[in-house]
């Protein structure tokens with residue numbers, strides 16, 4: 205048989221039906237649901253008199269709108285509360301394999317709770333009405349973010365209409381330097397290929413530097429595949445994948461586990477498999493990254509400077525850079541490590557897992573928040589992450605450093621709840637999007653790793669974490 | 674879904690690359706549990722000088738006069754002309770809902786983010802991909818001529834300029850068929866219900882651990 209890529213294996217094992225033009229119905233194994241993109245889908249289903257096809261595929265949680273403090277007071281914003289209560293009511297009526305509602309001990313960001321509960325397994329197709337569903341591809345499953353019409357379509361038919369993507373292999377070889385994390389790797393990749401570089405592709409991340417990452421690091425990388433324009437990111441199964449999944453609540457047990465593992469080990473790209481495109485990076489060249497603009501591709505290193513639009517010949521690009529600098533309130537050629545920050549956000553489905561919090565805490569330990577930094581929010585990705593961090597004493601490290609230790613949720617990644625930037629405020633953020641207004645109208649976001657965020661918090665400006673460790 | 678056949682309409686030029694869905698419809702409006710009513714908040718942060726909140730009377734808000742959609746000559750536009758990678762970022766279908774609710778039925782640009790592109794077809798909005806030099810020319814013509822209109826013919830897969838030049842575009846046959854007829858995807862898919870059931874049974878037998 206011809207050598208196949210991992211993507212092709214996952215794709216071909218899920219095709220139910222194919223139209224003449226290649227549009228296929230692919231079967232969906234896992235459907236993750238949250239409160240923002242589901243109400244219209246549940247309503248559509250009800251209006252059409254349809255029932256969900258397979259309730260046991262659904263895992264749901266409330267994350268985008270939920271507050272991160274004063275949980276005893278409930279959700280104060282009435283519009284947010286209505287959306288969360290609508291999800292409660294919909295799940296109550298329809299059912300689910302698991303639901304982690306607001307204030308549940310296992311509530312959290314949808315892309316954190318899936319993997320940590322073993323609800324995301326290799327070989328699955330995973331969908332969610334959320335673009336960062338690409339995160340789950342770290343487990344060698346085909347994970348797609350979908351729109352609300354598609355949420356309804358998957359509920360009604362257990363299938364997604366999809367065209368096969370092209371394949372892009374991003375290979376990162378060698379060893380990462382000290383202080384360089386998975387976040388820096390993926391920002392460097394986006395800096396290289398651009399935010400449209402992955403449009404139409406499924407990206408497989410490979411090479412020794414990716415293999416050396418933990419599952420959490422791989423999730424960070426796949427999480428931002430969408431920021432490179434790819435609807436899906438993938439990492440092949442290896443021992444790291446299997447060790448992570450063992451004994452997770454929804455992972456198979458006993459004989460089923462053995463059978464599953466035997467299958468999962470086949471979920472790699474075959475030797476000699478052809479990709480439509482290959483991009484290679486040398487891990488040793490990657491330095492801690494900081495974005496300076498309003499798109500994740502507007503990125504440089506901690507040793508870099510804000511770019512000078514005067515040096516850009518392409519007029520559309522030059523105007524884009526000028527507009528970004530204006531929005532960001534930055535002057536061309538300013539050294540990145542001289543840019544002061546007003547707030548720091550450590551959280552989001554990119555970087556809110558236990559290893560992220562450990563990295564941030566290692567930098568914060570024995571130091572304190574700089575006086576010019578108004579607030580440092582640390583928001584764990586889930587209730588389980590929060591309790592683990594507290595068991596390790598990380599909460600104390602943060603609190604002693606003057607950081608705020610919050611309840612889990614999306615929080616200031618998109619500022620749908622009360623956590624947000626004021627107009628003009630500048631933030632070092634471990635999230636994934638630095639778009640205009642993303643963290644609050646007029647807010648200015650710089651994307652960094654958890655260690656770099658903590659470094660900015662204690663220094664008051666961007667600082668090279670390698671000099672702090 | 675409303676069928677899309679032929680559209681002959683005014684064009685509004687949004688001369689920016691990488692317009693993200695956060696810009697198309699900011700997050701505070703995502704709290705709605707409805708599908709409609711997003712039009713007044715399309716491009717909210719660019720369109721208004723204040724920060725919009727759901728449930729506000731938008732007619733009383735201060736407009737950013739410089740923003741293209743606020744210029745009198747582009748009122749009533751149904752074709753949005755734009756640049757690379759339109760609709761990147763969040764998967765929110767509220768973005769095409771807002772475009773459609775505002776009145777846009779077609780978008781002309783060089784490339785789109787995948788999820789957004791898909792979401793458009795589910796909502797009767799046609800995203801058209803043209804080569805960069807054609808898009809450049811359309812921007813020049815549109816900005817130079819007040820009342821600039823384009824004719825979009827989905828069946829023929831053509832965009833016709835006022836000077837008579839016809840530009841062809843590609844579209845997936847399946848998506849084209851659905852859009853031309855205004856078909857509902859779910860209804861179409863359920864014609865294959867037996868096949869789905871058979872696939873599911875076979876998968877459950879082979880990989881029972883996915884069905885726990």
Ligand code: SF4
Pocket residue numbers: 267268313314315334336552553554613614617618635636
């Ligand atoms: S943490 Fe941010 S990116 Fe992730 S799901 Fe929540 S809002 Fe989306």
